[in-house]
Amino acid sequence: MPARATDPEGVAAWAAVLRVHAAVVPSLERALAAIGLPISWYDVLLVLNAAPDRRLRMTELGEQATLSRERVSRVVTDLEGAGLVERRPNPDDRRSSYAVITPEGRRRLRAAAPTYLRAIERHFARHLTSSEIETLTAGLGRVLVVEERRTP
Amino acid sequence: MPARATDPEGVAAWAAVLRVHAAVVPSLERALAAIGLPISWYDVLLVLNAAPDRRLRMTELGEQATLSRERVSRVVTDLEGAGLVERRPNPDDRRSSYAVITPEGRRRLRAAAPTYLRAIERHFARHLTSSEIETLTAGLGRVLVVEERRTP
DNA sequence: CCTATAAATGTGCGTGCGCACACACTTTCA
DNA sequence: TGAAAGTGTGTGCGCACGCACATTTATAGG
Numbered sequence: 001m002p003a004r005a006t007d008p009e010g011v012a013a014w015a016a017v018l019r020v021h022a023a024v025v026p027s028l029e030r031a032l033a034a035i036g037l038p039i040s041w042y043d044v045l046l047v048l049n050a051a052p053d054r055r056l057r058m059t060e061l062g063e064q065a066t067l068s069r070e071r072v073s074r075v076v077t078d079l080e081g082a083g084l085v086e087r088r089p090n091p092d093d094r095r096s097s098y099a100v101i102t103p104e105g106r107r108r109l110r111a112a113a114p115t116y117l118r119a120i121e122r123h124f125a126r127h128l129t130s131s132e133i134e135t136l137t138a139g140l141g142r143v144l145v146v147e148e149r150r151t152p
Numbered sequence: 153m154p155a156r157a158t159d160p161e162g163v164a165a166w167a168a169v170l171r172v173h174a175a176v177v178p179s180l181e182r183a184l185a186a187i188g189l190p191i192s193w194y195d196v197l198l199v200l201n202a203a204p205d206r207r208l209r210m211t212e213l214g215e216q217a218t219l220s221r222e223r224v225s226r227v228v229t230d231l232e233g234a235g236l237v238e239r240r241p242n243p244d245d246r247r248s249s250y251a252v253i254t255p256e257g258r259r260r261l262r263a264a265a266p267t268y269l270r271a272i273e274r275h276f277a278r279h280l281t282s283s284e285i286e287t288l289t290a291g292l293g294r295v296l297v298v299e300e301r302r303t304p
Numbered sequence: 305c306c307t308a309t310a311a312a313t314g315t316g317c318g319t320g321c322g323c324a325c326a327c328a329c330t331t332t333c334a
Numbered sequence: 335t336g337a338a339a340g341t342g343t344g345t346g347c348g349c350a351c352g353c354a355c356a357t358t359t360a361t362a363g364g
Contacts, residue, residue, distance in 0.1 A: 007273070007277065007282075009277075009282065009285050009286070009289070010272060010273055010276065010277025010278075010280070010285055011269060011272055011277070012285075012289050013276075013277065013280070013285045013288045013289045013292075014176075014272050014276050014277065016288065016289050016292035016293055016296065017169060017172060017173060017276075017288075017292065018173070018218050019218060019292075019296055019300070020169060020292045020295050020296060020299070021169060021170070021173045022218045023295075023296060023299045023300045024166075024169075024295070024299055026352095027299065040320085057342075057343095058342070058343060058344090059341090059342065059343085066170050066171060066174050067321095068321070068322060069342090069343080070321075070322065070323085070343090070344080070345085071320080071321060071322080073343065073344055073345085074320090074321090074344090074345090077344090090342095093329080093330075093341090093342075094328080094329060094330085095327095095328060095329045095330070095341070095342045095343070096329090096341090096342050096343070097342090097343080117163060120162060120163055120166050121159070121162055123299055124162065124165075124166050124169075124295060124299075125159065125161075125162025125163070125165065125166065126162075127291070127294045127295040127298055127299075128162070128165070128291045128294070128295065129291070130159075130161065131287075132287055132288075132290075132291040133161050133162055133164075133165045134161070135284055135287045135288070135291075136165045136168065136169075136284075136287070136288055136291060136292075137161070137164050137165045137168050138284075139279070139280045139281075139284040139287075139288060140165075140168035140169065140171075140172045140288075141168055142279045142280070143172050143175075143176070143276060143279040143280065144168070144171055144172060144175060146279055147172070147175045147176055147179065147275055147276075147279075148171070148175045178322095192350085209312080209313095210312070210313060210314090211311090211312065211313085219351090220351070220352060221312090221313080221352095222313090222314080222315085222351075222352065222353085223350075223351060223352080225313065225314055225315085226314090226315090226350090226351090229314090242312095245311090245312080245359075245360070246358080246359060246360085247311070247312045247313070247357095247358060247359045247360070248311090248312050248313070248359090249312090249313080
């Protein structure tokens, strides 16, 4: 017998994820654009700020943010130009360099956070019960554990 | 008093959606690329095939597929070149034209469907219980009703 | 009936983003 | 020690995609 039938309900759930992503992301982008901060910048600053010593190597940054490794490299260059992040050489491995968030970067992040959080609340979380949010986080988290590191 | 505190759990749920999207979409793209069918093509063919008379105007196609109106226009042009879709004039409104799926388009769609469904099962639905899938579809569906038509 | 506004579509252009590849350095192994 | 293989990063190139605009046709208002 076949391994398992492809169930239409799983497809509907995936379609919902796709459509929610397509609908909500532009709303959040506009909310952050209003304060002059691209969403990729916010993402990088957020991860850096939460990292030990507020610094991370490029690869680690790519893993923790929702950005590819190549994209990280370019975004960090832009952030450097804006004075929100600095590149520092890594004394233990001269191939790599650290990205460090600057005080100015932290201020911009703190200034943007309320807007961003409020946008997520208004355009996404507001429509869900806390029970749904719990289920969703747990379920999708389980998907991530398996799928996040599959590059074949 | 403030309207409502921004809850961190909602943010975590949104982060999960972002990361699952970022992790799963490339997997599905590779699965479909193996049979020579871009995911945007599949999306358009699927929606067209399910539409009344198997045809739709460009705007409707953009609404039902996960594609912008402009992108639809270009994808349909490509699909026309491949013989999978035809443009037909709309006799009732000469501004618009219909996109109609061809028999060849239906064959390609039917040939691709099992691969696509199996990929969704393997990379996404497999990791969720049917109860989670139900909750997820219902909750995200509610988000869509409100957010899908917010262009400001 | 004629004009002003709205709607449906297509397209030039700029940007985001990933794939390959190149480069520098590190680690492994004989 | 001296290659050879592996790892971390940056970048040229091409495609996807949305914005803004142009074009054509429909509709509303006088």
